[in-house]
Amino acid sequence: MSVGLLLVQTLNGLELGVLLFLIAAGLTLVFGVMDVVNLAHGVQYMLGAYLAVAFAAATGSFWLAVPLAAAASLLLGAVLERLVFRRLVGADHLDQVLATFGLILLAEEGVKLVWGPAPRSLAIPDLLAGTVPLFGGLRYAVYRLAVLGAGLLVAGLLALLIERTRAGMRLRAGASNAAMLSALGVDVGRLFALVLAAGAMLAGFAGAVAAPIVSVDPGMGGPVLILAFVVIVLGGAGSVRGSFLAALLVGLTDTLGRSLLDAALAGALPPAAARTAGPALASMLIYLLMAAVLAFRPGGLLPARGRA
Amino acid sequence: MRKALMAGLLAALLGAGPALAQDPVKIGVLVTLSGPGAVLGQQVRNGVELALKNRDGKVGGRPAELVVVDDELKPDVAAARAKRLVESDKVDFVIGPIFSNVLGAIFRPVTQGGAVLISPNAGSSVFAGKQCSPDFFVTSYENTQIHAVLGEYAQRAGYKRAFLLAPNYQAGKDAVAGFKSRFKGEILAEDYVPLTTVDFQADLARIADAKPDVIFTFMPGGLGVALVKQFHQSGLAEHIPFLSAFTVDESTLPAEQDAALGLYGAMTWAPNMDNAANRTFVSGYLAAYHAMPGSYAMQGYDALQLIDGALAKTAGSTADKAKLHAALHDADFASPRGKFRFNTNGYPIQDFYLVKAAKRPDGLYETEIVEKIFSDWADEYAASCPLK
Numbered sequence: 140m141s142v143g144l145l146l147v148q149t150l151n152g153l154e155l156g157v158l159l160f161l162i163a164a165g166l167t168l169v170f171g172v173m174d175v176v177n178l179a180h181g182v183q184y185m186l187g188a189y190l191a192v193a194f195a196a197a198t199g200s201f202w203l204a205v206p207l208a209a210a211a212s213l214l215l216g217a218v219l220e221r222l223v224f225r226r227l228v229g230a231d232h233l234d235q236v237l238a239t240f241g242l243i244l245l246a247e248e249g250v251k252l253v254w255g256p257a258p259r260s261l262a263i264p265d266l267l268a269g270t271v272p273l274f275g276g277l278r279y280a281v282y283r284l285a286v287l288g289a290g291l292l293v294a295g296l297l298a299l300l301i302e303r304t305r306a307g308m309r310l311r312a313g314a315s316n317a318a319m320l321s322a323l324g325v326d327v328g329r330l331f332a333l334v335l336a337a338g339a340m341l342a343g344f345a346g347a348v349a350a351p352i353v354s355v356d357p358g359m360g361g362p363v364l365i366l367a368f369v370v371i372v373l374g375g376a377g378s379v380r381g382s383f384l385a386a387l388l389v390g391l392t393d394t395l396g397r398s399l400l401d402a403a404l405a406g407a408l409p410p411a412a413a414r415t416a417g418p419a420l421a422s423m424l425i426y427l428l429m430a431a432v433l434a435f436r437p438g439g440l441l442p443a444r445g446r447a
Numbered sequence: 448m449r450k451a452l453m454a455g456l457l458a459a460l461l462g463a464g465p466a467l468a469q470d471p472v473k474i475g476v477l478v479t480l481s482g483p484g485a486v487l488g489q490q491v492r493n494g495v496e497l498a499l500k501n502r503d504g505k506v507g508g509r510p511a512e513l514v515v516v517d518d519e520l521k522p523d524v525a526a527a528r529a530k531r532l533v534e535s536d537k538v539d540f541v542i543g544p545i546f547s548n549v550l551g552a553i554f555r556p557v558t559q560g561g562a563v564l565i566s567p568n569a570g571s572s573v574f575a576g577k578q579c580s581p582d583f584f585v586t587s588y589e590n591t592q593i594h595a596v597l598g599e600y601a602q603r604a605g606y607k608r609a610f611l612l613a614p615n616y617q618a619g620k621d622a623v624a625g626f627k628s629r630f631k632g633e634i635l636a637e638d639y640v641p642l643t644t645v646d647f648q649a650d651l652a653r654i655a656d657a658k659p660d661v662i663f664t665f666m667p668g669g670l671g672v673a674l675v676k677q678f679h680q681s682g683l684a685e686h687i688p689f690l691s692a693f694t695v696d697e698s699t700l701p702a703e704q705d706a707a708l709g710l711y712g713a714m715t716w717a718p719n720m721d722n723a724a725n726r727t728f729v730s731g732y733l734a735a736y737h738a739m740p741g742s743y744a745m746q747g748y749d750a751l752q753l754i755d756g757a758l759a760k761t762a763g764s765t766a767d768k769a770k771l772h773a774a775l776h777d778a779d780f781a782s783p784r785g786k787f788r789f790n791t792n793g794y795p796i797q798d799f800y801l802v803k804a805a806k807r808p809d810g811l812y813e814t815e816i817v818e819k820i821f822s823d824w825a826d827e828y829a830a831s832c833p834l835k
Contacts (some may be wrong), residue, residue, distance in 0.1 A: 144656040260702040398649055431599070
């Protein structure tokens with residue numbers, strides 16, 4: 140494999156990682172701070188994509204559609220918090236899994252009723268269309284670079300919010316010990332509502348940003364949810380920095396693993412065996428990574444303080 | 448006793464003889480109507496309903512009643528529902544399913560339950576050879592044929608180096624095997640991706656680096672939409688011909704749109720075929736459902752046309768099985784694809800084409816015929832089917 144390809148694949152890995160971070164950031168906050176297992180996070184991502192498609196059709200502008208989709212997701216998160224999640228705080232994890240799984244079924248069927256089962260799509264705005272030349276004659280899509288930029292920007296803003304503001308301090312305190320925080324006079328219920336709405340907004344934003352790249356269909360949240368859970372477990376539940384690190388690791392492992400393994404195995408095994416073993420191993424890689432990390436750091440890479 | 452008397456009296460009053468022939472023909476439609484595969488099931492259902500509507504709700508002169516059931520793309524659910532269709536609803540025909548794994552599950556419950564199974568899409572090789580059945584007909588094709596058409600085209604076009612991309616499961620491996628059965632050039636890579644792939648960027652980078660003459664891929668449903676969009680965005684679409692099976696068709700084109708323009712596929716038909724039956728079908732479908740029909744809809748349409756053509760030969764009767772089988776085998780109907788007949792195994796002998804995604808003047812997207820690759824082509828498994 141050429142150096143150029145290796146560099147492009149590294150960039151691809153980082154880009155996938157950043158997209159995963161956008162999705163996982165909301166999930167880790169909800170799981171870490173509220174101790175609620177939110178399986179419906181994947182459909183919040185899916186709804187974000189559908190909302191972006193709908194707003195783009197209504198306004199004719201991608202640049203309006205994305206913030207509108209994020210705002211609508213925030214609202215939706217707040218409504219869901221009122222109706223469902225408020226009752227799930229402190230409940231058994233199994234109850235949470237059942238309730239949020241129910242939300243998945245409702246949302247997927249609801250979307251199908253409104254928009255039909257056929258996949259939808261969102262066009263890339265002209266400003267971000269096309270490709271730029273990179274190393275070794277390989278080209279890179281401008282939109283991908285924009286996603287990378289947007290993801291890093293969100294990560295930076297979140298870091299500022301969490302490390303430098305009073306709300307962020309409470310959030311960190313909630314992730315470490317919610318009971319103590321409540322005893323100190325902080326309205327934990329309101330904090331939870333904020334966290335949930337913000338988490339839904341992040342998922343919706345990720346869905347809107349991903350919409351031009353992926354297939355917008357009712358089932359699009361499923362595979363992404365699994366990856367997001369890998370990321371938050373790997374990073375340490377409740378830790379946004381941990382999620383960022385873990386998301387980049389998962390993105391790089393998946394992308395580089397898929398291309399490097401084929402090349403490595405082709406040298407070591409007969410071609411037929413390499414063809415079977417390569418893809419099988421590649422799809423296991425991120426889980427192997429997770430198992431290896433958890434064996435040495437059961438709390439994840441950068442666990443929230445007081446939870447490791 | 449009194450009840451039996453009453454029933455006898457009623458039957459006599461209504462005139463039991465002629466009334467029997469006017470009993471509705473019951474037709475089960477067992478397709479995937481939920482989950483990501485629902486788009487295809489809807490097309491089949493629409494096609495069946497359109498064909499029935501065009502006949503004023505009658506097949507072979509008898510009124511027809513459709514019983515539409517969702518198989519949820521779960522073989523166990525499908526088997527139970529197929530049993531119910533045959534045993535409780537007492538259907539004479541079952542039109543279904545979409546997916547081959549479901550076909551494996553419903554094949555015996557339907558054919559051994561006394562009904563005739565007509566597949567509007569799934570055509571696994573399993574039931575084309577030794578295990579063929581007189582109660583089974585396919586209005587699509589044998590699965591591997593589509594991939595072989597693309598392999599044949601790549602070979603004829605003189606491409607030397609191909610990059611193959613498919614999901615890592617049985618159908619993906621079958622697709623690659625089907626392509627390779629006809630393409631004799633160099634295979635640069637067989638890239639198998641997980642079925643849950645959302646981002647093909649890593650694979651596209653490999654393709655850009657390998658610089659193949661041609662790409663062959665099989666990426667059904669949402670996978671295909673993501674791949675086509677990303678392939679277009681990567682700028683590779685301008686340099687490398689893209690041959691695909693079940694990746695660029697009327698079920699995914701509404702989402703792929705301009706990104707799919709110029710990408711190739713293979714099929715037995717396309718909406719722009721110029722014959723009277725096809726014009727009736729396409730314009731009727733557009734008027735009724737406000738969307739372009741795909742091959743799935745066409746094959747569902749033909750499944751109902753087939754029942755109608757057969758019952759016209761038996762004067763509406765399904766009682767004599769041997770006669771019904773012969774009537775189905777030789778049924779007269781005008782398929783939108785033109786020439787169409789059945790082989791001894793119940794699979795079609797028909798023409799196969801290279802097709803290309805295009806935009807219609809009305810703004811909708813469709814596949815269009817590029818060139819014929821095979822004429823009157825039968826699948827290779829028919830030889831081992833014992834039926835004559």
